[in-house]
Amino acid sequence: MKFTEEHEWLREEDGLIVVGITEHASEQLGDIVFVDLPDVGDEVVKDDEVVVIESVKAASDILAPIDGEIMEVNDALTDTPSKVNEDAIGEGWFVKIKASDPSQMDDYMDEAAYKTFIA
Amino acid sequence: MSDTLRVTPLHDLHAELGGKMVPFAGYEMPVQYPLGVMKEHLHTRTKAGLFDVSHMGQVIVRHADGYAGAAKAMEAIVPVNLLGLGEKRQRYGFFTNDAGGILDDLMIAHRGDEMFVVVNAACKEADIAHMQKHMTGCEIEEITDRALIALQGPSAEAALEPFAPGCDIMKFMDIGIFNSDFGELWISRSGYTGEDGYEISVHATHAEALTRRLLEHDDVEPIGLGARDSLRLEAGLCLYGNDIDTTTSPVEAGLTWAIQKARRAGGDRAGGFPGEARILDELANGTARLRIGLRPEGRAPMRDGTELYAGAEGGAPIGHITSGAFGPTIEAPMSMGYVEAAYTRDGTQLYGEVRGKRQPVRVASMPFTPNTFKR
Numbered sequence: 001m002k003f004t005e006e007h008e009w010l011r012e013e014d015g016l017i018v019v020g021i022t023e024h025a026s027e028q029l030g031d032i033v034f035v036d037l038p039d040v041g042d043e044v045v046k047d048d049e050v051v052v053i054e055s056v057k058a059a060s061d062i063l064a065p066i067d068g069e070i071m072e073v074n075d076a077l078t079d080t081p082s083k084v085n086e087d088a089i090g091e092g093w094f095v096k097i098k099a100s101d102p103s104q105m106d107d108y109m110d111e112a113a114y115k116t117f118i119a
Numbered sequence: 120m121s122d123t124l125r126v127t128p129l130h131d132l133h134a135e136l137g138g139k140m141v142p143f144a145g146y147e148m149p150v151q152y153p154l155g156v157m158k159e160h161l162h163t164r165t166k167a168g169l170f171d172v173s174h175m176g177q178v179i180v181r182h183a184d185g186y187a188g189a190a191k192a193m194e195a196i197v198p199v200n201l202l203g204l205g206e207k208r209q210r211y212g213f214f215t216n217d218a219g220g221i222l223d224d225l226m227i228a229h230r231g232d233e234m235f236v237v238v239n240a241a242c243k244e245a246d247i248a249h250m251q252k253h254m255t256g257c258e259i260e261e262i263t264d265r266a267l268i269a270l271q272g273p274s275a276e277a278a279l280e281p282f283a284p285g286c287d288i289m290k291f292m293d294i295g296i297f298n299s300d301f302g303e304l305w306i307s308r309s310g311y312t313g314e315d316g317y318e319i320s321v322h323a324t325h326a327e328a329l330t331r332r333l334l335e336h337d338d339v340e341p342i343g344l345g346a347r348d349s350l351r352l353e354a355g356l357c358l359y360g361n362d363i364d365t366t367t368s369p370v371e372a373g374l375t376w377a378i379q380k381a382r383r384a385g386g387d388r389a390g391g392f393p394g395e396a397r398i399l400d401e402l403a404n405g406t407a408r409l410r411i412g413l414r415p416e417g418r419a420p421m422r423d424g425t426e427l428y429a430g431a432e433g434g435a436p437i438g439h440i441t442s443g444a445f446g447p448t449i450e451a452p453m454s455m456g457y458v459e460a461a462y463t464r465d466g467t468q469l470y471g472e473v474r475g476k477r478q479p480v481r482v483a484s485m486p487f488t489p490n491t492f493k494r
Contacts, residue, residue, distance in 0.1 A: 030345070031157035033445035034418040034452070052474065054420055056156040056345055056445060059474075081418070085155075 001089075002105055003114035004065050009089055010105060013096070016071055017105070020093040021053075021062065021084065024118050029055040032084045035077040037094060042070040044097065046104060051094045053084065062094060066104045072096040127173035128266040128323040129330055136334075136341050144240035146174040149343040156345035160447040163312055163350055164488070167272035168342035169333055172311075176243030177262040177320055180234040180254065189234040192254035193227065198369065198392040200379035204229045209292045209307050211377050213369060214249060219394030219401070220365035221372070222249065224357065228294045228307060235294070235305065237267070237318070239359050265305075266326035271316030271350075273491065274338035279306075279317055282332060286317065291492035301325035311347065313354025313490040352453060353446045355412060355485025361423055362410065362441045362455055368394070370401035371457065373410045378402070408438065409463045412485035413454040413471075420445050420452040421471040421480060427458055428470045431477050437462055440471060448488045455485065 002010045007025035011018045026032065034054040044050050044064040051062035073095050077083060084092035099105070109117060124147045133140065138149030149171065151159060162168055182188030190201035199212035206229050214222040223242035228235040238246040243261070250259045270279055280287045282304075283297040289308040297304045305320035321329050333339050348358065357363045363372045381387045384399050392398075415421045425440040438458030446453040454471075462469060465484050470477035 030151065031155050033157075034420065036419065054445070056349065059420075059422070078418075082157075 001111060002108035003111065003117070004108050005117065006063055006065075007118075008062065008065050010065055010108065012105075015098070016096040017066055017068070017099050017102075018093050018096050019062075019065060021088055022114070023088045026085050026088040026092070029053065029057065029060060031056045032081045035081045035084065035094065037073040037075070037077065038070050040070055040073060044068060044070060053081070064097070065108070066097055066099050067101055068097040068099040070095050071098050125174075127171055128326040129171045129173065132327050132330060133171065133341075138341070138343060141344070143344060144174055146240065148174060149341070151343040151345045152341050154340060156343070156349065157447045159340065159342045159346035160349050162340050163272045163314060163342055163346060164448050165273065166338035166340070167270060167274035167278055167316070167336070168312070168346065169330065169339050170269040170271065170342050170347055171266070171330075172269050172318070173266040173326070174240035175267055176238040176240065176246060177265055177267060178236040178238065178247060178250070179260045179262060180236060180250070181258040181260070182256055185232045186229050186234055189254070189257055190229070192257050193234065193250075194382070194388060195391060196249065196253045196393060197225075197227070198378050198382050198395070198398060199227070200381040200388075201227060202388070203379065203381055206231050207294050209294050209309060213363070213374065213377070214246065215369065215392055215394040215398065216365055217393045218365070219368040219397030221359070221363045221367060221369060222246070222365060224359050224363065226307070226309065230294070230296070241360060262320075264323050265320045266323055268319045268321065268326070268330060268333075269310050269312075269316065270319065270333060270339070271310045271312040271314045272338075273315065274336070275314070275316040278333055278336040278339050279319070282329065283319075289493075291315070291494055301329040304329075308493065311354075311356055312350040313356070313486055313488060314350075315491050315493045349444050349447060352442050352444055352455065353448055353486065353488045354490055355455070355487065357410075358442055367410070367457070368398055368401055368406065370398060371406045371408055371410060375402060405460065408457045408459050410441075410455060410457055411463050412483045412487060413440065413443075413456060413469070413480050414483040414487075415452045415454065415471060415478060415480040417478070418445070418452060419473060419478065421454045421473055421478070425454070425456075425471045425473060427456060427480070428472065428477060429462060431470055437469070446487055453483075453487045454480070458482070
């Protein structure tokens with residue numbers, strides 16, 4: 001699993017890159033009440049705004065961490081956005097991306113580096 | 120700015136309780152506790168929440184003629200019937216300016232020989248200067264050695280009664296002075312959540328001890344400013360600076376219920392307050408825009424600043440949102456804002472522009488949750 005400085009995590013699963021936000025980020029945001037997901041089939045470029053999440057405090061943009069195509073979105077978040085707070089790195093995932101350049105993953109932090117980053 | 124932040128007498132307790140502190144109106148205040156905004160909100164609606172609101176301004180007004188003298192002087196700057204307020208009763212009001220806008224909103228209480236006033240934290244210096252300038256013959260004393268605690272929700276009465284026997288028989292907007300183990304408590308049965316509850320002024324030296332005892336009650340949890348805001352919005356209550364300010368008149372804001380007959384045209388003491396020309400005219404003839412409630416479709420909140428349109432495409436904005444959040448009790452987003460008078464009917468379909476897209480939203484009556492005041 002890799003981590004971005006924007007507090008997103010990326011995990012390779014069945015050839016796709018699963019993207020979510022870290023527990024640290026979900027705690028900072030507070031209770032999440034709405035997740036606006038992209039459409040399956042959307043082409044995204046790294047740093048595009050791909051997801052918008054609304055917490056009790058504010059709206060936050062989630063940037064695409066990697067170039068590729070949106071293959072799957074976590075529709076369960078539409079009705080239960082609180083999954084992001086309850087299980088940020090599991091059931092709280094946002095999208096699965098078919099990466100056009102998987103080597104972009106190499107730029108990101110591993111778990112130890114991320115822990116130092118947020119310390 | 121952090122070097123100038125003030126703290127309340129409960130500051131150390133907030134830290135101990137895990138409060139996440141943020142700057143607010145010049146004070147360091149808890150925005151939430153470990154429970155989180157959503158659960159804090161729901162807890163207040165179902166049990167009871169304790170809020171530190173010591174940042175608010177507490178002011179005593181004295182006059183040689185007692186309360187009546189203070190009330191008469193206050194009526195010159197507040198368009199409310201204060202001479203008609205009963206002893207041990209409290210009333211909502213606002214300071215207006217010459218343009219008929221609102222300088223601040225406040226609570227005014229009749230304490231027999233004097234008047235007690237609670238004003239917003241962000242406005243308190245200006246409010247006190249305003250009172251000192253205009254309330255001739257009055258002594259205006261800001262009370263700086265007392266904390267203010269709000270205890271709100273269905274369990275508030277049971278939690279407070281052991282420390283203030285007799286507070287259970289108070290009704291909504293009653294006030295009283297109670298002698299207690301924590302010194303003199305100045306209690307009003309009121310609040311800012313739409314729930315039954317109390318606001319308790321306690322001397323700073325006893326504030327933490329009283330708060331700890333109240334928190335020992337199984338049903339009482341500490342609640343931060345985050346839930347305070349979503350609770351007041353569900354209750355349809357205005358936040359000064361967002362929903363009302365110097366550019367909004369009380370009539371536009373839908374606060375005409377607070378301007379009693381005595382101060383309106385034909386009343387015993389009609390007018391005689393700043394902005395009287397505009398406010399009396401608007402009371403008679405209506406306004407071009409009005410504050411309304413809004414329920415966005417879907418789950419996305421429409422926050423303050425969102426422009427409102429009559430149609431899904433084109434046209435100029437017909438209003439804007441002044442407060443918006445997700446309502447934990449109604450499990451849906453909610454907003455309030457101002458729209459042109461033609462669009463104020465309940466159920467009117469409008470569109471709010473969120474992130475460049477127009478999203479449907481309907482005009483809805485407030486409060487969004489029924490209030491539970493003890494009448």
